[in-house]
Amino acid sequence: MSRLIVVSNRVSAPSDPAAGSAGGLAMALSAALRKYDGLWFGWSGETCETFTGELKTEDRAGVTVGLVDLEAQDVDEYYNGYANKTLWPLFHHRVDLTAYERSYGEGYERVNRRFAEVLAPLIQSEDLIWIHDYHMIPLAKELRRLGVRNRMGFFLHTPWPARQLLVTLPFHRRLVESLFDYDLIGFHTEEWKELLADYVVAEAGGRRLDAERLEAFDRTTRLGVFPIGIDxxxxxxxxxxxxxxxxxxxxxxxxxxxxxxxxxxxxxxxxxxxxxxxxxxxxxxxxxxxxxxxxxxxxxxxxxxxxxxxxxxxxxxxxxxxxxxxxxxxxxxxxxxxxxxxxxxxxxxxxxxxxxxxxxxxxxxxxxxxxxxxxxxxxxxxxxxxxxxxxxxxxxxxxxxxxxxxxxxxxxxxxxxxxxxxxxxxxxxxxxxxxxxxxxxxxxxxxxxxxxxxxx
Missing domain, CATH: 3.40.50.2000 (Glycogen Phosphorylase B;)
Incomplete structure (x- = not known):
């Protein structure tokens, strides 16, 4: 039976499934991981002097959690920088608040590469890999580079920006191209899905094979609408x-x-x-x-x-x-x-x-x-x-x-x-x-x- 590996910036698996403060998403993913005997992997929230790639594992109410520390520079450039000062405002149509700095983009790609290098040895041949949110868009590309051929899905919890705004992002094409290393890309709404398809056709010379499949960058991926709910x-x-x-x-x-x-x-x-x-x-x-x-x-x-x-x-x-x-x-x-x-x-x-x-x-x-x-x-x-x-x-x-x-x-x-x-x-x-x-x-x-x- 295949395992499910969930990857997110922060791991929110609750230590107590009955905790009234636990969010519905954390509860649902924790239940899935117990069902599929899986792993939840992400940043520990802690910093270290020098990145070592040391994996810290623990059991949280039957869910195996894998955590890795990041350097302070990683946090500043990847999380505070590219994720929260660049992608977050851009994806919410606030170009006026979007900060573009080369060091942010370099930190973003470096941290995704580091995550991939820690995660890849843990992946077994039949595992399903489910990666979450804008922090992790290039992670599949980095895992593919290391030889991982498993089925990988990506889910975006934010809106996807209109094409006219996305093109203001330096190296926007490279970011979108990395999405095509996923087998499935999920959105909350049809609107977000269609905005990505519009960019791929108009800016990347891609084409729609049908209502769900897109072809570009010599690869094919599938888009889907999966509106999230509460428990x-x-x-x-x-x-x-x-x-x-x-x-x-x-x-x-x-x-x-x-x-x-x-x-x-x-x-x-x-x-x-x-x-x-x-x-x-x-x-x-x-x-x-x-x-x-x-x-x-x-x-x-x-x-x-x-x-x-x-x-x-x-x-x-x-x-x-x-x-x-x-x-x-x-x-x-x-x-x-x-x-x-x-x-x-x-x-x-x-x-x-x-x-x-x-x-x-x-x-x-x-x-x-x-x-x-x-x-x-x-x-x-x-x-x-x-x-x-x-x-x-x-x-x-x-x-x-x-x-x-x-x-x-x-x-x-x-x-x-x-x-x-x-x-x-x-x-x-x-x-x-x-x-x-x-x-x-x-x-x-x-x-x-x-x-x-x-x-x-």
Whole structure:
């Protein structure tokens, strides 16, 4: 029986499968690795003086994990540099924030080469190799160079950029060519898949053999759409857990006689947080009778705080939230509760369930699982309303949400007003359609569909 080898920048296999804080993706991949007797390989998160390629292995709840340390220069150039300052903003259509430095690209290719050299001796002839995300695009090329002929799949968790933007990347052709060392390339949406195909045909002289197969660079690869989901039953169990119920009770009491809007987003310019606060501010201006009756709970854990762009956006959000509270707050009411901290999955489930409206309004997002978590957390008899950006991958599936353009603050203001006034019958009808879509893309189904396609 073939093993499954999962490769990602960081390994997130939980030590305790029952941990309420473990994400659905980590749980699904851990289950797959136990099923296929596999290995999860990636960077340890630690640095070393000199790269030795020493592999550290450990068992995490039945999952074999392989970790390798990187040099500080590797982290600076590969992770902080090319991954987070070059590819991340470019893939999210922020060319204005994209930093192009030769050392970043050199570090990116060097680290992928080092990963391949550590991983290659561990690979057995029948193993399936599943590589994740933009950090690892050249890894298959490096493994092929070392003689690995196994079936390899790649899944991109972010959007793929439009051709007109991708060509601003130095050596963009070389990056795309390395994708053709994979047997299968997976995306969340048809749009991302078609954008890659458009680049290959228009810029690389490739051709489409059929709806799924592309030929270019003297090789053929297959493209597929595999929309990721959440661990639905696991999230419902988290909602019904002791801590989930306790958190719900606490939030329901805190929002007594007021309607709570909730947003949960990692601090990132792609999430549209400034535009969301401005849209909410517009709602308060447009609906003075609603002041004192609603509040926004915005949970925004900090991330990548050593990258200048993220320090800038944190300062702007702090100032914007403070300005809105200063203008509209009263002695017994604050329109925004802005929190920079992380909550467990069961706590989030309780928070979502207590909310009347969920705001998921990124400017560009691969999927955005918060939208699906919000749906799964709702009370079927009295569900809240999901307001969802048309630029989130989830919008292709969650068509019963209120779909908005996050750049238009008046549109967001109108959607908030509509959501708060929506009759229960319509909320229930919309929620049933949303929940059906959430179940259809359960993370376990996503995992099995990709592995089956890779085998085939």
């Amino acid at each position: 639905v039953e696991g999230f419902i169990a988290a909602r019904e857990s002791t801590l989930g119920r306790r958190t719900y009770d606490r939030m329901a009491a805190s929002s007594a006689f007021r309607s709570m809007l909730v947003g949960v987003d990692r601090l990132d310019y792609s999430k549209g947080l400034e535009q969301r606060l401005e849209g909410y501010e517009q709602f308060l201006r447009d609906n003075p009778d609603r002041r004192g009756q609603v509040f926004l709970l915005q949970v925004t854990p900090l991330s990548r705080d050593d990258v200048d762009t993220y320090q800038d956006i944190r300062g702007r959000l702090d100032a914007l939230a403070g300005r809105i509270n200063g203008e509209f707050a009263d002695m017994d009411w604050q329109p925004i509760r802005y929190l920079n901290r992380t909550y467990r999955r069961d706590q989030l489930a309780g928070i979502y369930r207590a909310a009347k409206v969920g705001l998921v309004t990124p400017l560009r997002d691969g999927m955005n699982l918060v939208a699906k978590e919000f749906v799964a957390a709702q009370d079927p008899e009295d569900p809240g309303v999901l307001i969802l950006s048309r630029f989130a991958g989830a919008a292709a599936e969650l068509k019963d949400a209120l779909i908005v353009n996050p750049y238009a603050r008046e549109e967001l203001s109108d959607a908030i007003k509509t959501a708060l006034a929506m009759p229960r019958e319509e909320r229930m009808r919309r929620w049933e359609g949303l929940m059906q879509a959430v179940r259809a893309s359960d993370v376990g189904l996503w995992r099995d569909r990709f592995v089956t396609a890779l085998k085939g």
